[in-house]
Amino acid sequence: MEGFLAPFQGVRYHNHEFRGANRLPRNAKELFNHRHSYLSHAILRTFNVLKERFPILKIAHQYAFHIQRDIVIAACVLHNFIRQEERNDWLFSSVENKLVEEFFNFDEPPDVQSASPLQQQLGSSLRDTIAASMWNDFIYEWNEW
Incomplete structure (x- = not known):
């Protein structure tokens, strides 16, 4: 699918906002934003682990596109093999700590580039x-948060 599904503006977004007494989402928008944030964090962590493990990914732009694609695929295959053989991967913990310290701006959800009015309406x-x-699944089918 082309495009980006932005989080709801003006609604709790970051994982830290769902801790403590306010941990459960109160409506569909909060639940969507919480999961959007969680997924965004997981994707970012994955890319950072791959770049840390395979530094060539930091400079792959020097190669033709089809070679860049093949480098990323090979890195993912090797990474998955390493993860399968070594469940306690020190690199995941290391990158997680760096992300928490360096990356997250807890004030604003991701900024979205402008799209056409039709794209915005469809999104x-x-x-x-x-x-x-x-929200329907959360209310009627989930047993735990």
Whole structure:
């Protein structure tokens, strides 16, 4: 799918906002934002682990696109093999600590580049549908947070 599903603006977003007494989302928008933040964090951590493990990924832009693609695929295959053979990967812990310290700006959710009004409307509609479905599952089918 082309595009980016932005989080809901003006609604709790970051994982730290869902700790303590306020830990449960209160509505579909908060649940969507919490999961959006969690997924964004997981993707970022994965890319950082790959770049740390395979420094060539930091400079791959020097190669033709098809070679860049093959380098990323090879890195992912090797990474998955390493993870399968060594469950306690020190690199995941190391990158997680760096992310928490260096990356996250707890004031603002991700900024989104402008899209056409039609794209914004389609994205908003899709986001609302996904949020409603998540909320329905959360309310009626989930046993734990």
